[in-house]
Amino acid sequence: MGRQRGGGARLAARTRWRMRAVEILYEADSRGIGGERVLSERRERAAADQEAPRLPAYAEQLVRGVVEHRRELDAVLQEAASGWSIDRMPVVDRNVLRTALYEIRHVEDVDTAVAIKEALRVAEQIGSSDDPGFINAVLDKAAGSL
Template sequence: MARSTARKRALNTLYEADEKGQDILSLLDERIAEPGAQTPLPEYAVEIVRGVAEHHRDIDRMLNDHSTSWKVRRMHVVDRNILRIATWEIVYNDDVPDKVAIDEAINLAKTLCDDDAPSFIHGLLSAVSATEHTGDEESGKAE
């Protein structure tokens, strides 16, 4: 299954956990055990959800540090979870080039968010990526 589809499935899971106020990993376990009407979650979607859950605090801190307008808690639920996925890919997944993570996030935003979201997401993720590549120890890069 394409990684784009896996990202969307991961977004659905993160969105649901966020909306319900449910622990991400407990919801993931439910979705793995009982996928319901959907096909089972792709392996990469599971990897994304686990990665975001594991680094949730650091990811949100990075997003808050780089956001010039909205803090994570005030962002739209879909926007913040798209940002979390892409930030995890930029910072913690060396298999995905930053540009791909950013482009994929923008594509999700274009189809799922309001008209202002793609440019906001692009700017914020570009700042995260730039900090990541300056060697800033505060960026949270996994060694």
């Protein structure tokens, strides 16, 4: 995955949770396995090792939501990403997009503008895209199609 940039300690809790969700989805996507399997592996590791970080409930909710609604999310993103297929997008970018779009469409207490801003922040922190404008444009168009 991309490089982690400085300032992680100053990030809001929900931003860190979103980053954790994207990391799990990235791992699942890269390994060609389900997000639920990666969640299970992470829980097992945390149970076996007291030093292993626990996964916040909101990060799990995001992973499960993206997994459950992936076809729907990918269809909307495919339509919004003119000229880009989901499979051609960098793995991190497509999972940042999926996570943000899941929040926009399925998490009632997250405003669309906040979801887009947070997606850009996560992408910046994990060093996914050299062009945050791509993520912004796709999410803006996807949100506008609701």
